[in-house]
Amino acid sequence: MTLLGTLGVAVIGAGRMGADHVRRINDVISGARVAAVADLDEGRAAAAADGIEGCTVHTDPAAAMAAPGVAAVLIASPGPAHEAALLAAFERDLPVLCEKPLTPDPASALRVLAAEQRLGHRRVQVGFMRRYDADYLKLKRLLAEGAFGRTLMLHHKHRNVSTPPGFTNAMMIHDSAVHEIDVTRWLLDDEITSVRVLRPAPSGAAPGGLGDPQLILFETAGGRVVDTELFVNCGFGYQVTCEAVGERGTARIGDERGVFTNADGRWGTGIVPGFVERFEEAYDRQVRRWVEAIRRGEVEGPSCWDGYAAAAVCEAGVRAQATGERVPVDLVERPALYR
């Protein structure tokens, strides 16, 4: 089925990401409009919908999905609410862009996989937006072309300025490292088979109880080793870098962004404050590609399988944080729908 008219989207969750996606659908991309917004906090939903012609406001996600003109769903509520919203969208057979994580744990992710398989076709694109970032796309192309021979290792860095109150060690894996988990699997086209976490003495800037920074080590089915420095209270800016080491060369992205200046006895570029600025174009491209695919009658991008695999690695990662041991990742056999 192809949709020729403007795609009506119900946005579920109108917090930081949801409100930004409403703006994106409304003001940045073409071919879609926000037809309904739902948030448990009605005022937040109303604020996001304010000024959008014909956009209805809800506190119940299922009601938003049933609103007039809705033909697709963008889920931007917190991870624990994703399963219920996904199942409600499946009841209406609506295509979904679901912010990461698909769900917070492998058991609930498997329930979503089973439900999508019952529909018999893919409905979900998971919001692993780094796959839509221009630099990551270039790196992916280089590795796929074998520009440096076989890829042997990846070195990731993921640094945030600071964490919000209540940020936990588990969230360092589920919220932050989940992106390195996804891009590792995607860049290498390889499954992660084990996780180890090394925890140096915490930075003085780390809130009580948070082991920040941490070094995460993945091994893959294809014999690659991948390390990630996670430093979520680095204080100086938002930095995401990735270096691929191949048999005959290396490629690195993420170091230099923006205008290079010489002034006041210094040279260099600035550092962006957060992921919204660093990945703005990737979020735009992600949503644009989602809308274009739906209008062609297709679903593409990171699938429920990718969301499940990431959840399984996260679960192993949280156990590895607690034990300091090498924890294997258990995956079910990949269903035919996702091969």
Ligand SMILES: NC(=O)C1=CN([C@@H]2O[C@H](COP(=O)(O)OP(=O)(O)OC[C@H]3O[C@@H](n4cnc5c(N)ncnc54)[C@H](O)[C@@H]3O)[C@@H](O)[C@H]2O)C=CC1
């Ligand atoms: N791709 C990326 O780089 C990022 C993705 N995220 C993801 O986006 C999602 C939302 O995160 P934020 O916007 O930062 O959170 P937020 O806390 O700013 O907003 C979440 C909103 O959802 C509402 N909500 C809670 N339960 C709900 C339910 N059952 N139904 C409808 N609305 C509900 C809350 O009232 C709140 O307004 C999460 O899955 C998060 O992991 C967040 C930050 C960056």
Ligand SMILES: O=C1[C@@H](O)[C@H](O)[C@@H](O)[C@H](O)[C@H]1O
């Ligand atoms: O998804 C995200 C946040 O939830 C997370 O807390 C950040 O560390 C990530 O960089 C960002 O992309």
